[in-house]
Amino acid sequence: MAIADTVRAHLESLDIDYDLVTHPHTSSSQETAAAAGVREDHMAKGVLLKDADGYLLAVIPGDSWVRFHGLQAELNREFELAPEPEVESRFSDCDPGAVPCTGMAYGIETVVDEALASLAFVYFESGDHEHLVRVSGDDFHRLMSGLRHGHFSHEE
Numbered sequence: 001m002a003i004a005d006t007v008r009a010h011l012e013s014l015d016i017d018y019d020l021v022t023h024p025h026t027s028s029s030q031e032t033a034a035a036a037g038v039r040e041d042h043m044a045k046g047v048l049l050k051d052a053d054g055y056l057l058a059v060i061p062g063d064s065w066v067r068f069h070g071l072q073a074e075l076n077r078e079f080e081l082a083p084e085p086e087v088e089s090r091f092s093d094c095d096p097g098a099v100p101c102t103g104m105a106y107g108i109e110t111v112v113d114e115a116l117a118s119l120a121f122v123y124f125e126s127g128d129h130e131h132l133v134r135v136s137g138d139d140f141h142r143l144m145s146g147l148r149h150g151h152f153s154h155e156e
Helices: 005-013 029-036 068-075 084-090 137-143
Strands: 019-022 043-051 054-061 064-066 109-113 121-125 131-136 148-150 153-155
Touching: 005 131, 029 043, 043 084, 054 064, 054 153, 068 148, 121 137, 131 137
Parallel strands: 043 121, 054 109, 109 148
Antiparallel strands: 019 131, 043 054, 064 153, 121 131
16 A cells, blocks of 8 residues: 555645655554654654544654543543454554544544754654655644644653
């Protein structure tokens, strides 16, 4: 697959320049960073959450966890991790577990951690387990413009 159709179409619609970084098959952000030769904190990983009002994609650094308490307090919502079958149905053109950070392309409310704001380059899942999308920090900022930004994560 290389890149999910929804991700590709969204990047192209915003005129975002990107490269694909190929790596051996991996199953976690830590493995992906090592296999691709990328710092884990330079990867934007998407974590799908849900509550009674619907879904939310938290985009956080690859070396971090969602800070539920702060996110829930800021948004006045009670989130939990979305079950894997629901993740797969929301990102149906992606391999299971290869969630891109482009929730807005899938009609999912998305928030972005400020820790990703000052990077020269940002990497994120393309929709499979063998490729990362690489964009400049400026293009990542454009990609995430209009979304809520804040401190939604803590390091592992």
